[in-house]
Amino acid sequence: MFYSTFTLLRPSYVRSxxxxxxxxxxxxxxxxxxxxxxKVMNDYxxxxxxxxxxxxxxxxxxxxxxxxxxxxxxxxIATAENAARxxxxxxxAKLQNAISEHKDELKTVSKGDSVIYWMRMEDMRIRDNRAxxxxxxxxxxxxxxxxxxxxxxPGDYTSHDRSPRRxxxxxxxxxxxxxxxxxxxxxxxxxxxxxxxxxxDEVIKLxxxxxxxxxYANIEYQVDELRRxxxxxxxxxxxxxxAEYFSDRCVVEPGALATKEGRQYAVYSPWLKxxxxxxxxxxxxxxESPTPKPNDxxxxxxxxxGDLFKCEIPESVEGFECHDRExxxxxxxxxxxxxxxxxxRFLYTKSRDSQLADxxxxxxxxxxxxxxxxxxxxMNSRDHADADTTSRISPYLASGVISARECVRGAMKxxxxxxxxxxxxxxxxxxxxxxxxxxxxTHVMAAFPRVSMGRxxxxxxxxxxxxxxxxxxxxxxxxxxxxxxxxxxxxxxxTQGWMHNRARMITAMYLxxxxxxxxxxxxKHFMEQFIDGDLASNNGGWQWSASxxxxxxxxxxxxNPYSQSEKADPKGDYIKYFVPELKDLxxxxxxxxxxxxxxxxxKKLGYPKPLVDHxxxxxxxxxxxxxPGEK
Numbered sequence: 001m002f003y004s005t006f007t008l009l010r011p012s013y014v015r016s017x018x019x020x021x022x023x024x025x026x027x028x029x030x031x032x033x034x035x036x037x038x039k040v041m042n043d044y045x046x047x048x049x050x051x052x053x054x055x056x057x058x059x060x061x062x063x064x065x066x067x068x069x070x071x072x073x074x075x076x077i078a079t080a081e082n083a084a085r086x087x088x089x090x091x092x093a094k095l096q097n098a099i100s101e102h103k104d105e106l107k108t109v110s111k112g113d114s115v116i117y118w119m120r121m122e123d124m125r126i127r128d129n130r131a132x133x134x135x136x137x138x139x140x141x142x143x144x145x146x147x148x149x150x151x152x153x154p155g156d157y158t159s160h161d162r163s164p165r166r167x168x169x170x171x172x173x174x175x176x177x178x179x180x181x182x183x184x185x186x187x188x189x190x191x192x193x194x195x196x197x198x199x200x201d202e203v204i205k206l207x208x209x210x211x212x213x214x215x216y217a218n219i220e221y222q223v224d225e226l227r228r229x230x231x232x233x234x235x236x237x238x239x240x241x242x243a244e245y246f247s248d249r250c251v252v253e254p255g256a257l258a259t260k261e262g263r264q265y266a267v268y269s270p271w272l273k274x275x276x277x278x279x280x281x282x283x284x285x286x287x288e289s290p291t292p293k294p295n296d297x298x299x300x301x302x303x304x305x306g307d308l309f310k311c312e313i314p315e316s317v318e319g320f321e322c323h324d325r326e327x328x329x330x331x332x333x334x335x336x337x338x339x340x341x342x343x344x345r346f347l348y349t350k351s352r353d354s355q356l357a358d359x360x361x362x363x364x365x366x367x368x369x370x371x372x373x374x375x376x377x378x379m380n381s382r383d384h385a386d387a388d389t390t391s392r393i394s395p396y397l398a399s400g401v402i403s404a405r406e407c408v409r410g411a412m413k414x415x416x417x418x419x420x421x422x423x424x425x426x427x428x429x430x431x432x433x434x435x436x437x438x439x440x441x442t443h444v445m446a447a448f449p450r451v452s453m454g455r456x457x458x459x460x461x462x463x464x465x466x467x468x469x470x471x472x473x474x475x476x477x478x479x480x481x482x483x484x485x486x487x488x489x490x491x492x493x494x495t496q497g498w499m500h501n502r503a504r505m506i507t508a509m510y511l512x513x514x515x516x517x518x519x520x521x522x523x524k525h526f527m528e529q530f531i532d533g534d535l536a537s538n539n540g541g542w543q544w545s546a547s548x549x550x551x552x553x554x555x556x557x558x559x560n561p562y563s564q565s566e567k568a569d570p571k572g573d574y575i576k577y578f579v580p581e582l583k584d585l586x587x588x589x590x591x592x593x594x595x596x597x598x599x600x601x602x603k604k605l606g607y608p609k610p611l612v613d614h615x616x617x618x619x620x621x622x623x624x625x626x627x628p629g630e631k
Contacts, residue, residue: 066470073520077454080462086453091226092254092446095219098233099245109242112213113304115139118203119150122249123218123400124173125336126180128288130246135216136292145299146292147210147308148181148188149203150174152317155196159224160535161527165497166398168322169531172334173401175313184294187308192317200232204239210304213241218248221446222535223453250439251404252278252285254446264447266457268551271443272422272436279420286405286420328497331360332395332531338362339396346374346391347410351381356577359496361392375414378427383567385489385500386574391431394532395498397438407435441540444550451539454520456548463629467516472611476511477525479578482610484591485565486510488578497531502568508545509559514617516624519546547625555625558618565591581607
């Protein structure tokens with residue numbers, strides 16, 4: 001399931017799991033499977049070249065762009081052999097070993113003139129920030145100023161399919177941070193760097209310029225970012241600069257949970273049981289980190305870092321300009337205060353009947369309630385897409401504007417308990433289990449990095465035969481599939497940069513099981529649209545829906561989009577708002593107009609026919625999953 005479930009849906013406990021990695025071996029069949037990407041590209045080109053001869057010039061261009069889109073996605077898929085090699089020697093284990101060796105080699109370093117906290121895209125906050133707090137403590141002890149560094153990396157944004165909305169949200173949060181940090185006499189230095197491979201060199205260059213002998217950062221768990229930090233540690237050792245890393249993203253850090261055999265978990269339920277037990281044994285994992293202390297007010301005149309206060313925050317990053325920035329600003333205000341207010345409203349206010357016209361989680365009209373707050377009713381209402389039944393905090397969690405620990409602490413406070421409850425008997429418990437899903441997918445990405453390299457977790461499905469229909473992909477991306485709930489969800493994503501979690505699952509399964517299109521195409525599209533795009537959670541959600549991931553939906557359980565629609569949007573408000581062509585319909589005709597209206601009535605709607613027949617598509621999906629490689 002998708003990480004947006006709880007919106008819409010880790011102290012430096014860095015434990016090496018190199019030992020676990022050494023115990024893990026990859027199946028020979030996985031290592032021997034060759035990539036099919038070139039054949040898929042050729043199939044696409046041949047089929048679409050043939051079909052588009054009958055289309056207009058404009059349609060040809062549109063379909064050609066979809067073919068190019070597919071080629072781009074498949075061009076990023078690692079071979080099974082390369083992915084297996086990375087799995088056998090995961091970058092996180094390498095980073096942890098590098099950290100250990102670095103500490104041994106640099107037992108003492110000079111005081112220097114400053115301390116750097118290197119903020120990333122996943123920890124954009126002052127409160128409850130492990131690395132930021134530690135950096136502040138050391139700066140205070142040494143009597144030197146603390147500098148916050150943030151490096152914009154367009155190359156990484158392109159590689160990870162970051163959306164302009166996510167980049168814009170990042171910039172708006174930087175502007176909010178600059179104001180708050182300025183009041184603490186802490187400079188925020190923001191710069192842009194390309195190419196991304198030399199980004200660690202730039203950090204060391206700045207450390208030398210500011211005579212900083214210590215760099216603090218929180219770990220990011222994507223393959224590229226882990227390799228970047230390994231490189232930084234190597235350079236820091238040579239420059240006699242101490243680099244300290246903390247686990248801050250997750251409640252329980254990746255590598256801390258293992259089976260009795262010392263293996264990483266691939267199934268959520270036993271993992272969750274261990275996750276809860278670990279927090280019960282060590283409640284300090286949930287403790288809030290001390291807030292960083294202000295610098296001395298003389299910092300503004302400091303010869304090394306005083307000029308950094310003049311640094312301006314750019315309004316955009318070239319190539320990632322946000323065309324609907326004004327709307328995104330209204331929907332998702334930046335800053336920690338906004339994030340904490342979003343959480344507070346989820347914990348203590350009622351759900352409104354409909355919030356589609358004014359989709360901001362901070363919109364007016366929220367009624368306070370102790371017994372029927374959204375989190376209290378979450379267990380029974382979370383799957384309704386037609387109201388603000390979920391927390392809507394995912395954009396703030398994805399960018400680290402609020403910590404996952406803060407969310408768990410809030411749920412525990414509502415329940416009045418001192419031990420973590422992630423059970424299925426209460427709204428707060430169910431919500432905490434959704435936060436745990438976010439941790440789980442990050443653990444999976446760190447332990448099995450192949451999932452972030454375009455590979456299915458279950459390699460047995462690597463050869464599933466996908467359709468090569470650019471027209472269907474285009475229709476899905478535009479919300480013109482002829483299935484109202486799918487079209488409403490996609491149009492919500494395209495206009496609001498966000499989608500309810502149940503809608504994410506429905507649209508994902510429709511793409512992969514009904515249209516039989518490669519899940520990686522949808523994974524990329526979601527990342528390019530959402531303000532809360534998160535690689536681990538997005539990948540985990542798509543592989544769950546496509547039945548290729550860890551603990552996935554079994555391939556033979558295929559959502560019926562029409563019955564799902566009736567459950568997720570019983571009154572039809574969601575569909576009517578985002579698909580105005582159907583605003584005058586009701587009942588089953590609204591959820592399935594083609595199946596319940598006469599041909600003449602349907603034609604008057606100006607709404608497209610369904611791309612496929614669900615029953616036939618279901619049989620096709622079952623056949624292809626049962627026999628991967630067969631048409």
